[in-house]
Amino acid sequence: MRDRDEGYVTELPYTLGYYPELDPRRVRETLASAGVEIAPIRRACELGFGRGLSLAIHAVAGDAEWWGNDLLPRHVEEVKTLTRGLTDRLHISAETFAEFCTREDLPEFDFIALHGVWSWISERNRQIITAFIDRKLANGGVLYLSYNTRKAWESVLPLRKFLVTEAAKPELASSALADRIEAALVAAQHVVARDLPPARDDPAFEKHLRKIRHQAKAYLAHEYFNRDWALFDEADLSATFGPLGLAYVAQANGAAGSTGFRRDLWVRGQASRDGSTQSLEWTPRVVNRAAVHELNARLLRLATDEPYLSTLASPDTGGGVELGWRSLLALGAWQEGARDAVSIAERVASTLRRLGHPLVHEGVMIKDAAEVAAMLRREAESFIAAKMDPLRRVD
Numbered sequence: 264m265r266d267r268d269e270g271y272v273t274e275l276p277y278t279l280g281y282y283p284e285l286d287p288r289r290v291r292e293t294l295a296s297a298g299v300e301i302a303p304i305r306r307a308c309e310l311g312f313g314r315g316l317s318l319a320i321h322a323v324a325g326d327a328e329w330w331g332n333d334l335l336p337r338h339v340e341e342v343k344t345l346t347r348g349l350t351d352r353l354h355i356s357a358e359t360f361a362e363f364c365t366r367e368d369l370p371e372f373d374f375i376a377l378h379g380v381w382s383w384i385s386e387r388n389r390q391i392i393t394a395f396i397d398r399k400l401a402n403g404g405v406l407y408l409s410y411n412t413r414k415a416w417e418s419v420l421p422l423r424k425f426l427v428t429e430a431a432k433p434e435l436a437s438s439a440l441a442d443r444i445e446a447a448l449v450a451a452q453h454v455v456a457r458d459l460p461p462a463r464d465d466p467a468f469e470k471h472l473r474k475i476r477h478q479a480k481a482y483l484a485h486e487y488f489n490r491d492w493a494l495f496d497e498a499d500l501s502a503t504f505g506p507l508g509l510a511y512v513a514q515a516n517g518a519a520g521s522t523g524f525r526r527d528l529w530v531r532g533q534a535s536r537d538g539s540t541q542s543l544e545w546t547p548r549v550v551n552r553a554a555v556h557e558l559n560a561r562l563l564r565l566a567t568d569e570p571y572l573s574t575l576a577s578p579d580t581g582g583g584v585e586l587g588w589r590s591l592l593a594l595g596a597w598q599e600g601a602r603d604a605v606s607i608a609e610r611v612a613s614t615l616r617r618l619g620h621p622l623v624h625e626g627v628m629i630k631d632a633a634e635v636a637a638m639l640r641r642e643a644e645s646f647i648a649a650k651m652d653p654l655r656r657v658d
């Protein structure tokens with residue numbers, strides 16, 4: 264029987280990130296500025312949502328009804344816990360793409376999104392998803408798809424291959440994935456230090472190794488250690504989606520030109536240049552502000568264990584507001600009753616200590632304890648002086 268994961272790493276959960284490019288209102292605005300009018304997005308689907316922060320925020324604070332799927336039960340449980348009792352417009356499942364994409368009970372979607380998925384899955388799964396898009400993306404619907412470009416990442420192939428081979432060595436078979444990754448990185452440093460192949464004659468090997476050496480193992484696992492790691496260029500994507508009647512419109516983050524990680528927006532069919540094929544009438548739903556408030560309270564509690572968390576939900580925009588992790592900690596302290604700069608700073612400091620997390624200010628790590636305390640105090644003071652403005656923006 265075929266493995267459920269098809270070579271995808273399942274041992275470590277992914278990092279927790281919010282991606283504004285997946286916000287349906289923002290998608291619509293981005294397309295409109297590229298000259299393409301689409302109807303408001305009512306039914307949306309996110310495949311491979313990972314820790315699902317974007318999905319949770321958009322389903323609770325936004326107007327669309329969402330369906331989401333991810334292979335890892337831990338990912339799915341986390342989103343369920345985060346959104347429990349807050350919305351009836353979120354349908355999530357821990358299925359494989361093969362299972363989810365062939366279901367008969369799904370509606371047509373106005374928006375299908377895959378962030379950080381396409382380059383990391385098997386060719387068979389890409390075909391399954393392509394067939395799903397063909398079957399389920401409405402005329403005038405939007406596909407969001409991000410991927411690693413061949414041009415930017417080709418030079419990383421030798422390092423990636425080296426790391427995967429090292430991590431798969433039999434003597435590491437009983438080690439945890441994070442330890443296998445560490446061992447592979449140490450081995451790569453070793454060949455660089457001794458000027459051995461494949462580092463020798465390949466400056467990209469060392470350059471990229473330096474860049475990733477201290478990145479979180481959860482990120483490295485999902486970026487480099489899957490069986491599949493496929494790079495694409497625009498022509499590949501056109502060959503796949505052109506025959507389905509999709510046309511490329513814009514980069515979802517508004518970036519011009521190509522970067523190493525493309526975030527494509529494709530629109531299907533005639534949708535278009537004047538919106539004439541669409542019914543633009545639609546009344547956005549009235550947002551449940553109490554539910555958004557409760558989601559944010561849960562996120563503030565989660566932030567005390569998650570240095571990657573830096574976003575709360577906005578009931579006004581229906582999307583996320585990026586505030587920064589320490590602001591979230593300060594807000595959490597405020598919500599728990601701390602009202603002056605000293606006690607807010609002390610609570611933030613105690614979370615940093617408990618997690619062993621360094622204080623990084625404008626890219627510089629502050630090591631001196633007194634300096635750390637003074638900086639957190641200053642941050643808390645300006646937070647109070649701003650009259651908890653970040654909280655008001657999301658409350």
Ligand SMILES: C[S@@+](CC[C@H](N)C(=O)[O-])C[C@H]1O[C@@H](n2cnc3c(N)ncnc32)[C@H](O)[C@@H]1O
Nearest residue numbers: 271311312313333334335358359360378379485
């Ligand atoms: C690199 S992660 C990206 C997660 C998320 N979209 C993000 O950017 O934070 C890829 C995700 O695809 C999911 N995935 C991989 N293979 C899958 C499969 N065959 N069926 C369903 N989900 C899968 C993984 O569990 C993982 O959460």
